[in-house]
Amino acid sequence: MELPKFLIGDNTDYQDAIFVIHTDYPRFIINLVNDEVEWLEEFAPEDEKELASETENLVQEATDFYDREVSRYEDQ
Numbered sequence: 001m002e003l004p005k006f007l008i009g010d011n012t013d014y015q016d017a018i019f020v021i022h023t024d025y026p027r028f029i030i031n032l033v034n035d036e037v038e039w040l041e042e043f044a045p046e047d048e049k050e051l052a053s054e055t056e057n058l059v060q061e062a063t064d065f066y067d068r069e070v071s072r073y074e075d076q
Contacts, residue, residue, distance in 0.1 A: 006065040020062040026051065030062050 009019035009029065018032040027040035037059070043051055 006062060008066065008069060018066065020066050022058060022062060026054075026058075028058070030059060032063060032066055035059060 003023045005022065005024050007021040007023065009021050011017070011019070014031075016033060020030050020032060022028050022030070025041065026043070029038045029040065030036070037055065
């Protein structure tokens with residue numbers, strides 16, 4: 001099965017949260033309300049520097065995806 005790069009997640013226990021799940025490597029879940037990221041991967045110490053620089057781009061992509069999806073719902 002081919003998954004989309006991003007998914008929107010919802011949970012009634014976290015009513016104020018806006019979760020976006022990144023399904024490609026490195027997999028993570030971000031709460032767009034506070035930009036808290038939960039990584040679903042284990043990283044070697046030598047990878048953490050590259051990950052830090054890439055995180056900003058991934059957060060922006062997740063935000064752009066969410067904004068695009070919301071605008072599609074509003075346009076219907």
